[in-house]
């Protein structure tokens with residue numbers, strides 16, 4: 001088979017080995033970590049920012065949509081090319097370009113795996129804070145795309161708090177820089193607007209991030225409860241007392257069972273909920289903080305408490321939490337992760353409402369989430385092989401999102417809006433809010449080719465996104 | 476010199492003829508040689524008797540069904556469903572690191588299997604063949620996967636349904652995997668031939684003239700050949716070596732097929748170290764190849780036959796443990812239970828066999844190492860053999876043993892859990908990829924500044940030696956038990972008390 005003219009032009013930019021256009025290969029790019037599927041028409045693996053710019057320009061000339069892809073671990077379909085077109089996969093741009101020890105900065109390429117950045121600077125006593133549970137595999141570019149969080153963002157903030165600047169290939173193909181190494185630059189905070197834009201405002205090709213000294217010491221506690229209410233009340237009181245732990249994670253019973261089957265982290269399987277709480281910082285005072293948390297948990301009927309003795313035990317306790325989503329694979333062929341944030345105080349009632357949704361839709365729902373900031377991750381378990389079950393699951397997911405919004409929360413904590421929750425945006429934001437966002441999008445991407453179909457509801461339902469028809473690209 | 480060369484050529488030619496003849500006559504030569512040997516050794520049957528599913532001996536090699544004869548049913552298809560396509564395994568996959576594409580990632584390979592199982596791709600699709608065979612079967616993805624995907628079983632299942640691409644390929648595979656490796660005489664011919672080839676100066680000639688270059692595969696195999704020590708014709712291992720001091724266990728030793736020829740000293744070290752640690756060591760002469768390479772390449776039936784034979788032989792020893800010093804073989808021994816689960820005659824016995832199987836490092840750690848006495852001054856780095864680290868989940872025992880050696884400094888290399896690119900016969904079937912993977916490995920090995928590289932698997936040692944030689948780096952490559960044996964002051968002489976053979 002001969003490549004089409006368009007594909008040939010892609011090959012001219014990045015070389016033959018960096019373009020996939022055979023039907024067989026394309027099918028391997030129709031998925032990510034979510035339940036969505038859509039085929040690209042070509043996949044390119046650029047090796048430099050200039051190549052990315054050339055690709056975007058070419059797409060503009062041919063009116064072909066394009067979507068950025070990092071590790072493909074996304075849970076909201078952000079990197080799924082819903083409108084077809086070119087999938088720009090950034091995994092070959094994975095270098096640490098610069099480590100500035102004096103100013104605690106690093107400049108990295110977008111395809112660098114999150115954990116590999118922390119590993120690269122660990123020798124200097126530093127790390128990169130945002131630690132999504134997928135940090136072994138997700139990329140910094142993808143984190144920027146989704147403004148990802150993680151267990152340790154409770155105290156230290158999410159991706160946007162750690163990104164100081166980005167070099168971006170704009171939708172018109174021009175290479176620009178937002179922000180920089182300084183902490184507070186004059187002018188609009190375009191970095192802030194870009195982080196979390198899910199590839200709809202351009203593609204990051206270089207990212208300047210903040211590094212933080214590794215905490216001097218940590219204490220990691222596992223508290224076990226017989227009711228979810230007691231666990232939730234503990235979370236509220238810990239934070240109410242002014243202790244801000246580095247992380248507070250909750251797992252409910254179904255999640256515990258899956259995790260234990262997978263990593264044997266020593267989580268009790270018959271408990272209603274466990275909290276994994278971590279305090280870190282200067283060694284002085286840590287034991288007092290840990291003790292205070294202990295007391296609070298005990299006051300709320302914690303059935304047992306365990307403090308990790310050493311780094312090995314700490315790692316074990318965390319491995320259970322970090323492997324939790326994957327571990328669900330042991331008890332269900334597929335899962336659908338819902339991602340929303342609710343005020344902490346509403347946790348018990350929201351969790352009860354979610355359980356009710358499970359009963360109503362006859363689906364099992366497990367909960368593993370960042371309890372400290374009320375970022376919920378109900379995992380709806382389903383089997384895609386059973387006709388209609390995926391649809392039912394998605395309906396249940398939407399219902400859960402509505403519960404979050406009604407409780408005064410928001411749609412996405414960290415996994416982004418993607419295509420999964422686009423339809424619900426209108427329920428969260430007023431028409432005015434939506435209009436401002438759409439104006440920004442229209443100003444920066446007038447052709448509407450940058451990752452179409454994401455974040456905003458499908459045109460026609462809500463406000464029209466200006467974009468050319470996709471049909472008749474002719475390649 | 477001249478005479479040497481003639482002899483070497485003769486040995487090689489005879490070896491090749493033996494291989495071909497054996498294949499053509501469906502194991503005839505092997506069978507007659509075995510009978511001959513059995514007669515010489517007296518009594519006990521030598522070599523592997525192959526048995527059918529009914530437990531009756533069968534002659535020859537199991538037929539691979541012709542493609543298209545049976546409709547494709549993906550074995551263990553339900554295992555595919557445990558993959559939740561989260562992608563967490565990707566950065567741990569060596570081929571994904573080299574190639575950077577989903578097709579050569581664990582998640583992508585499983586997705587391709589899913590498409591085959593659903594009938595959306597045909598198993599003889601050349602793309603499918605390519606990506607499934609580019610997989611190292613190193614199982615690093617299993618270690619990384621939180622969902623418990625049994626990737627090793629899946630890729631073996633995938634290979635078992637891919638029809639062979641040509642008769643020649645099938646014949647070659649069959650001759651080497653199902654035939655030569657399970658035949659003592661052929662292995663000896665290979666061993667003697669290779670030693671002669673090296674010692675006659677022929678190797679120097681071949682390497683300096685590059686005469687083999689027009690035949691890439693042969694040239695490749697030649698370049699991999701490790702430097703062979705030991706006497707020209709190896710003395711067989713003593714069937715029984717008694718424990719030193721108080722007896723703590725009775726173990727039967729699987730001495731391996733090709734490794735026994737290429738690394739005879741490691742087998743002797745293993746026996747010496749076990750004896751020094753209070754084990755009676757039985758090495759049944761009738762044992763056969765473990766079946767790992769056959770199983771990895773999808774020939775499950777041959778693997779099953781080998782397993783049945785070894786179960787028969789090892790059961791007779793009455794040993795407490797069955798020990799292997801090759802990670803790949805040990806991994807296979809531990810899978811016998813699963814391999815023969817559907818065999819009414821063998822299922823239970825296979826399960827019991829696997830329960831007793833141990834890697835040498837695992838067993839020593841389990842028994843508690845007797846403190847070695849001799850100093851071994853070396854700065855060593857340890858490479859995790861895939862089938863130890865990922866296949867058998869053994870990470871710490873070898874490190875603990877090495878730490879107990881006086882004078883030995885152990886430096887961890889970066890990514891020691893990454894495959895070296897050896898992977899069974901991968902370094903011959905996928906030379907380019909194997910080299911790229913070896914490049915990554917060598918960089919990390921050399922960065923440690925060590926003078927010794929250790930790996931608990933002969934295949935890895937061959938590959939690492941080849942990598943060092945190619946880069947002109949002088950470093951000793953050895954099995955951890957070789958160092959342990961030195962630390963016990965073992966001099967290679969095994970004190971055999973003769974005896975009953977178990």
Ligand SMILES: Cc1cc2nc3c(=O)[nH]c(=O)nc-3n(C[C@H](O)[C@H](O)[C@H](O)COP(=O)(O)OP(=O)(O)OC[C@H]3O[C@@H](n4cnc5c(N)ncnc54)[C@H](O)[C@@H]3O)c2cc1C
Nearest residue numbers: 070071072073074078133139141142145148149199204414
């Ligand atoms: C098991 C598991 C656990 C997870 N845990 C968490 C968690 O704790 N917290 C959390 O926040 N998320 C979590 N996630 C979701 C996911 O890992 C994150 O959203 C992650 O940031 C995605 O990174 P990626 O490299 O895989 O990006 P992809 O999924 O490939 O892409 C994500 C989005 O970013 C865009 N994008 C990618 N690269 C660029 C770029 N260079 N420039 C601009 N846009 C780009 C894409 O177009 C897409 O919209 C989890 C996922 C899994 C599977």
Ligand code: SF4
Nearest residue numbers: 568610611613614616
């Ligand atoms: S076995 Fe090794 S090479 Fe094969 S997919 Fe898994 S990690 Fe990759």
Ligand code: SF4
Nearest residue numbers: 558559561562564620
């Ligand atoms: S093999 Fe495991 S880690 Fe890899 S994608 Fe599947 S579930 Fe995730």
